[in-house]
Amino acid sequence: MRLESLFSHRDALPNQALVLGAAMGVATALLLGLSQHVTPIIDALKTQEQRETISEVLPLVTLSEEFRPQSRRFEFDGVAYDLFSFEGGYWVVTGQTIGYGGKMDLMVGTDSQGVIQGVRVLQHSETPGLGDKIELSKSDWILSFNQRSLMNTERWKVKKEGGEFDQFSGATITPRAVVNGVHHMLQALEYEEGVNHDKL
Known part of the structure; x- marks a missing residue:
């Protein structure tokens, strides 16, 4: 069997x-x-x-429902960025910086002279209740970049380090990272597109 x-x-x-x-x-x-x-x-x-x-980040630019963002990738000082161009000489740059919790994705919008129209943190892993104040829903700190440029802002640091940007109570690394990241993105835009800041 x-x-x-x-x-x-x-x-x-x-x-x-x-x-x-x-x-x-x-x-x-x-x-x-x-x-x-x-x-x-x-x-x-x-x-x-x-x-x-x-x-x-570009409140003065009207985007239609049919608009499909198309970017061009470039590198500056060893960092990769994506660049979007818009009518009227407006620009959007996206890239990364390193915060307390790791990589943060940033988006910066500027006019034709490199003056910031808006900054947003797209993604981050910062400490809730401290580092997450970079989110507009938690704090208006991110709006402190509006109307700043390489020409009208000399010290791209937090105030604790002699700069012009507020830090958060108990969290300096996160705002420092965003300030450094935005500054580097403006430098990258100037390098890549030759934005004429002398017009300011």
Whole structure:
């Protein structure tokens, strides 16, 4: 009986393999179909979010619903940035800086003379209740960059270090990182596009 059972089990193995293979094929096809359906939705949401943030850092620029942000990547001083250009000489630069909790994604909008129209922190891992004051929903600190430029701001540091920007109580590393990041992005824009700050 044992030998018969063994042979019977062996005979069933090819059929089980076929069933398993067919199930895996169906599952793969379903996943591919789902991905093709969901990916455009995710891309559309990302585009909408990016459009809204660009509108925040460039409040004087009107973006249509059909607008699709297209950037050009470049490097400055070993750091990679993405650059968006808009009618009227407006610019948006996105890039990263290193804070207390790791990498932070920044977006800076300027006019044709390099004067900041807005700054937003797109993503961060800073300490809740301390470092997260870089978010506009938590504090208006990020608005202190508005109307600043390389020409009208000499000391791109927090006040604790002799600069012109407030720091947070109990958290100096985070605002310092944002100030350094924004400053470097303005320098990168000047280097890449030759923005004429002498017009100020």
